[in-house]
Amino acid sequence: MNEKSKTPVTLIILALTIVGLYLANRFLDAYQIRIINLSGIYVTLGLSMNLINGMTGMFSLGHAGFMAIGAYTVGILTMPVTMKEMNFFMQPIVPFLADVEWGFLPSLFAAGLISVLLGVLIGAPVLRLTDDYLAIATLGFAEIIRVVFTNTQSLTNGALGLKGIPNYTNTWWSWGVALITIWFISFLMKGTYGKAFLAIREDEVAARAMGISLFKHKVMSFAFGCFFAGVAGGLMAGLLGTIDPNMFRITLTFNILLIVVLGGLGKIGGTVVSAVIVTVMMEVLRFLDEAIDLGFVRLKGIPGMRMVVFSIILILVVIVREKGLLQRTKGRELTYAKN
Amino acid sequence: MLKIEDLHMRFGGVVACNGFNAEIETGQIVGLIGPNGAGKTTIFNVITGVYKPTAGQILYSPAANEHHQLSGLGPDKIAKLGVCRTFQNIRLFGELSVLENVFIGNHLRVKSDVFSTVFRLPHYLVEEKRMYEKSLYLLEKIGLQDSRDEKASSLPYGMQRRLEIARALATDPKLLLLDEPAAGMNPQETMELIQFIREIKQEFDLTIFLIEHHMDVIMEISEKIYVLDHGLLIAEGDPSEIQQNERVVEAYLGVG
Amino acid sequence: MGDISIFLQHLTNGISLGSLYALIAIGYTMVYGILRLINFAHGDIFMLGVYLTYYGVVYTALPWWIVFLLAPLLTGFVGILLEKTAYKPLRGSARITILISAIGASFLLQNLGIVIFGGRPRAFPVPQTLNHVVKLGGVSINVVTFIIPAVTILLLIGLTYFTTKTKTGLAMRALSKDYETASLMGIDINRIISITFFMGSFLAAIGGILWGSRYPQLMPLMGSMPGLKSFIAAVVGGIGNITGAVIGGFILGLGEIMLVALLPRLSGYRDAFAFILLIIILLVKPSGLMGGIREKV
Numbered sequence: 001m002n003e004k005s006k007t008p009v010t011l012i013i014l015a016l017t018i019v020g021l022y023l024a025n026r027f028l029d030a031y032q033i034r035i036i037n038l039s040g041i042y043v044t045l046g047l048s049m050n051l052i053n054g055m056t057g058m059f060s061l062g063h064a065g066f067m068a069i070g071a072y073t074v075g076i077l078t079m080p081v082t083m084k085e086m087n088f089f090m091q092p093i094v095p096f097l098a099d100v101e102w103g104f105l106p107s108l109f110a111a112g113l114i115s116v117l118l119g120v121l122i123g124a125p126v127l128r129l130t131d132d133y134l135a136i137a138t139l140g141f142a143e144i145i146r147v148v149f150t151n152t153q154s155l156t157n158g159a160l161g162l163k164g165i166p167n168y169t170n171t172w173w174s175w176g177v178a179l180i181t182i183w184f185i186s187f188l189m190k191g192t193y194g195k196a197f198l199a200i201r202e203d204e205v206a207a208r209a210m211g212i213s214l215f216k217h218k219v220m221s222f223a224f225g226c227f228f229a230g231v232a233g234g235l236m237a238g239l240l241g242t243i244d245p246n247m248f249r250i251t252l253t254f255n256i257l258l259i260v261v262l263g264g265l266g267k268i269g270g271t272v273v274s275a276v277i278v279t280v281m282m283e284v285l286r287f288l289d290e291a292i293d294l295g296f297v298r299l300k301g302i303p304g305m306r307m308v309v310f311s312i313i314l315i316l317v318v319i320v321r322e323k324g325l326l327q328r329t330k331g332r333e334l335t336y337a338k339n
Numbered sequence: 340m341l342k343i344e345d346l347h348m349r350f351g352g353v354v355a356c357n358g359f360n361a362e363i364e365t366g367q368i369v370g371l372i373g374p375n376g377a378g379k380t381t382i383f384n385v386i387t388g389v390y391k392p393t394a395g396q397i398l399y400s401p402a403a404n405e406h407h408q409l410s411g412l413g414p415d416k417i418a419k420l421g422v423c424r425t426f427q428n429i430r431l432f433g434e435l436s437v438l439e440n441v442f443i444g445n446h447l448r449v450k451s452d453v454f455s456t457v458f459r460l461p462h463y464l465v466e467e468k469r470m471y472e473k474s475l476y477l478l479e480k481i482g483l484q485d486s487r488d489e490k491a492s493s494l495p496y497g498m499q500r501r502l503e504i505a506r507a508l509a510t511d512p513k514l515l516l517l518d519e520p521a522a523g524m525n526p527q528e529t530m531e532l533i534q535f536i537r538e539i540k541q542e543f544d545l546t547i548f549l550i551e552h553h554m555d556v557i558m559e560i561s562e563k564i565y566v567l568d569h570g571l572l573i574a575e576g577d578p579s580e581i582q583q584n585e586r587v588v589e590a591y592l593g594v595g
Numbered sequence: 596m597g598d599i600s601i602f603l604q605h606l607t608n609g610i611s612l613g614s615l616y617a618l619i620a621i622g623y624t625m626v627y628g629i630l631r632l633i634n635f636a637h638g639d640i641f642m643l644g645v646y647l648t649y650y651g652v653v654y655t656a657l658p659w660w661i662v663f664l665l666a667p668l669l670t671g672f673v674g675i676l677l678e679k680t681a682y683k684p685l686r687g688s689a690r691i692t693i694l695i696s697a698i699g700a701s702f703l704l705q706n707l708g709i710v711i712f713g714g715r716p717r718a719f720p721v722p723q724t725l726n727h728v729v730k731l732g733g734v735s736i737n738v739v740t741f742i743i744p745a746v747t748i749l750l751l752i753g754l755t756y757f758t759t760k761t762k763t764g765l766a767m768r769a770l771s772k773d774y775e776t777a778s779l780m781g782i783d784i785n786r787i788i789s790i791t792f793f794m795g796s797f798l799a800a801i802g803g804i805l806w807g808s809r810y811p812q813l814m815p816l817m818g819s820m821p822g823l824k825s826f827i828a829a830v831v832g833g834i835g836n837i838t839g840a841v842i843g844g845f846i847l848g849l850g851e852i853m854l855v856a857l858l859p860r861l862s863g864y865r866d867a868f869a870f871i872l873l874i875i876i877l878l879v880k881p882s883g884l885m886g887g888i889r890e891k892v
Binding site for chain 1: 415439
């Protein structure tokens, strides 16, 4: 409620972010800059998933699919015409896209909008399903998108993927979008529609009895989530320069879920912090997977070890946090196995 | 205000309501009583659209020239038409604050679209301010203005029941359905509740339909009472008639 | 003649793939019946069963048929362990929390697989007895194609006997019908849950061995797709319903094979078939073909 005292804090954080990014660009090497870019993108991804899963209480696992849509949109729209000809040597690209070469900003917008369009088109029918069915259906959609992208040779270049996407993404883009996402979702949740999302998360029956249309609000929340996931996918394409359908497997969704769970379901600040921590940790813990040379001794890395560590963290966090929660709400009805 | 005709509700082979008829006049307080499992909450669930009735009519006429068939509409549509309810097994938005709970009750009347709320456009801010003021007023009405930032689930039981009423009032209902509002209250609180229900009825121009187990509450407050047993209507009338009705005494009052 | 024999070949292939889905789907459906939980890690338990068999056959002196029995038993105990560590501490929490834990467990098993078994594919040591081709009226079919449905049917008969005639099986069914009442009636819930996980994992491992004999390439991520598809089979048939899981498995297996056989142009979309079927079923008949568990409002 004390909005006035919050404004300076927000401005200070904003200023620090800008100064930080400026300094980072001046003094850090390309690898470190890349991690900063990835952090920004994961902030957007984490928030967009948290909006759907944490704030509206749906359980969607479709993020890899929305990202794929966004990444391919940006890839196809921004790629120079000559580069397209080189990429599509198996089968020429569909004519209406062959001569297209858009700027980054309109492409990112298109990425978000197409992601919303496809996401809502295929997501809306299943949004009325309960948690676990929705999870499996959205997971299915992500898989369908991947399969379709692998097979539509003249649109996506199939399994070969796209190479040579212009590297538009820099720290200003990745963090600019992240800040816009933070701002958008914070203000959304402050307003009456955001409160309605929370009401749906808390109790669908009561929310409906208070005149909140479940379908309308779920689609709305889902659409916003799709938009930001699509934009983040587009940023990812602009950062990596190369994309193929296999990048967008469920592992990607799992990484985002990890961020959301660590940061706290429904928490904006927590998600931002955990997105940065998880991204940095993913890189720092890379040594677990790869061999490293310490000069005097060479350690053999074990592939897969990194994800083992992350999986264990995920389970532990869920269990530890839930134990705390259970103690606080002792005596309330059991939800497990009963609903 | 509300006219229920030949309402039937079956779940598979279980008959929860078998030919219920009732008529509630505008401005009345009407009671619905019956032993446990008589199908009272089922009737509320059918009126508010949680269940679609197997057969029967529910005619809702908030104004002289305005008529709606509620059967078949979803709960959110029905709430928008001005029928709101509380729940027997309190269903607040537990993790949200007391104020947020009431604030959410206002949401169905919001005119601004979602982008106006994100960009906090002037016309939305005016709306939001009014919603907050109304919510705070309602909290004051139920005496919870000081706990407005507390988590709803942390309130004592009786207060949670009141908060549910305040949340329902925020939707601007014309017909308010109260499902056992006095459950779990001591005699002192019950007396206050009766007073409170009369007050809000006056102030917000409500018609009230309530389920209650406390006989003193029902007899004190209702102008008309329907008695239900095993999904069947066994009696109707004003409190004194009900108290003298032999079937009611047999099925219900004699035991309780 | 040629057309018919090719069709028969597809049919037997479809039935054998369907049997495999059915065996895995039973584990999903049993666990869901009791805990209302999608055990996301079930497909990875299946993978584990195959690898345990591989190591047993390749690295021990035991005869293959003993390994084929021991490995599923061992897998069954891993299933119990999984429940005790990843799910039991969360009993009483919101379903979304347990689902997250299940996804975590799935990834843990997959990546442990990569760490321990290595990421490179291995060849499953198919015993000679199971691996020879017979000619049946112009159709040449591998024996294992027949063994798979036969084993599935035998296991199903055993399972049906167990759930309808034994005390534990009846308790299991009571628990899936009404959790609270059953727990009040003095049924030892923990024991039943452990048995459920054991049996589900046991069947998944048998499915894994048969899978390996049919498609002898092992990879740590091999459980993920069959796992998801088998879950879909369980939903298609009506989750919580064992007969439904089997029927769903056959529909899925036959559907996939026939899609590739009859519409070769769409063969690239094979993996999407199951998901499209799932979404159609969820929209048209969410309780599944055979009717599953009805959720209370």
